[in-house]
Amino acid sequence: MALLFLKQKLFPIQESKTHSGKPLLARIEDDDTIRGDSNPDIESQSGRSYDTFGRCASPDNSSSSGSSTRARINPRVVSDAILGLSDGLTVPFALSAGLSALGNTKVVVLGGLAELAAGAISMGLGGYVGAKSEAESYETTVRETQHLIETGPHETQLIVHDTFSPYGLSDAAIADITRDLHASQDRLREFLLAFHHRETAPDCNQAWISALTLALGYFVGGFIPLIPYFIATSVRVALYWSIGVMALTLLAFGYVKTCIVRGWTGHENVVAGVRGGVQMCCVGGVAAGAAIALVQLIDTGGAH
Numbered sequence: 369m370a371l372l373f374l375k376q377k378l379f380p381i382q383e384s385k386t387h388s389g390k391p392l393l394a395r396i397e398d399d400d401t402i403r404g405d406s407n408p409d410i411e412s413q414s415g416r417s418y419d420t421f422g423r424c425a426s427p428d429n430s431s432s433s434g435s436s437t438r439a440r441i442n443p444r445v446v447s448d449a450i451l452g453l454s455d456g457l458t459v460p461f462a463l464s465a466g467l468s469a470l471g472n473t474k475v476v477v478l479g480g481l482a483e484l485a486a487g488a489i490s491m492g493l494g495g496y497v498g499a500k501s502e503a504e505s506y507e508t509t510v511r512e513t514q515h516l517i518e519t520g521p522h523e524t525q526l527i528v529h530d531t532f533s534p535y536g537l538s539d540a541a542i543a544d545i546t547r548d549l550h551a552s553q554d555r556l557r558e559f560l561l562a563f564h565h566r567e568t569a570p571d572c573n574q575a576w577i578s579a580l581t582l583a584l585g586y587f588v589g590g591f592i593p594l595i596p597y598f599i600a601t602s603v604r605v606a607l608y609w610s611i612g613v614m615a616l617t618l619l620a621f622g623y624v625k626t627c628i629v630r631g632w633t634g635h636e637n638v639v640a641g642v643r644g645g646v647q648m649c650c651v652g653g654v655a656a657g658a659a660i661a662l663v664q665l666i667d668t669g670g671a672h
Contacts, residue, residue, distance in 0.1 A: 452585020466659030
């Protein structure tokens with residue numbers, strides 16, 4: 369169910385939706401027309417590049433023939449997935465490698481599964497609380513902006529002027545824009561949030577999406593090094609297989625993670641991807657080596 373929920377949210381079906389409000393700085397008819405020299409259709413040139421969770425579809429999606437209909441993944445989801453997989457590929461691997469020093473496969477499996485469950489829940493709760501905090505921060509900004517609009521019209525006029533003055537607009541054009549923005553509190557609030565506070569409304573269900581992405585990423589990444597322990601009868605053989613599997617997995621993950629950010633083509637991107645894969649291998653190797661050494665040290669001290 370969780371995987372199906374993520375699939376539906378990550379790749380939604382594009383639907384035509386009506387938008388109750390007018391797009392910011394878009395073409396406004398009759399009396400609301402902004403009288404200036406700027407391009408009135410500037411909003412259509414800078415619409416949202418993704419609509420991962422079906423929130424606030426662009427108002428021109430159904431009428432614009434040149435816009436893309438391909439669903440795009442929210443960068444926040446990619447970031448959460450990378451964070452969850454990165455922690456899952458290193459921490460449980462280091463734990464299982466450290467417990468292997470005890471020489472008992474059952475201890476490694478049970479300890480690894482217990483850590484996976486606790487770690488996935490912890491990561492999920494962290495993502496949920498973090499996303500909720502972002503939503504609360506945005507709501508606070510909205511309330512403060514609304515209070516400023518109601519109590520400080522002169523200050524909001526200065527903000528609008530300071531926003532457009534660096535672009536070389538004439539004072540008459542800025543005055544027209546200021547007047548038209550102040551004609552509607554909703555339009556002015558949207559402008560201040562976007563251009564003054566530089567904040568956007570959080571995606572609906574972002575808290576649950578972050579929680580599921582982080583938890584599943586951590587669990588999937590952490591389950592990989594435990595697979596050899598379910599198959600091999602000897603804990604040492606399982607450890608060697610686990611190290612080999614994790615070396616390839618960390619190398620591939622580091623390469624893909626880097627290329628998602630930088631790009632897939634070009635010599636520099638390929639070199640950076642390989643460097644990222646080697647870096648992940650080094651991090652995982654150091655963590656596993658430290659865990660093995662610590663367990664052996666504690667076990668030796670307890671024997672004496």
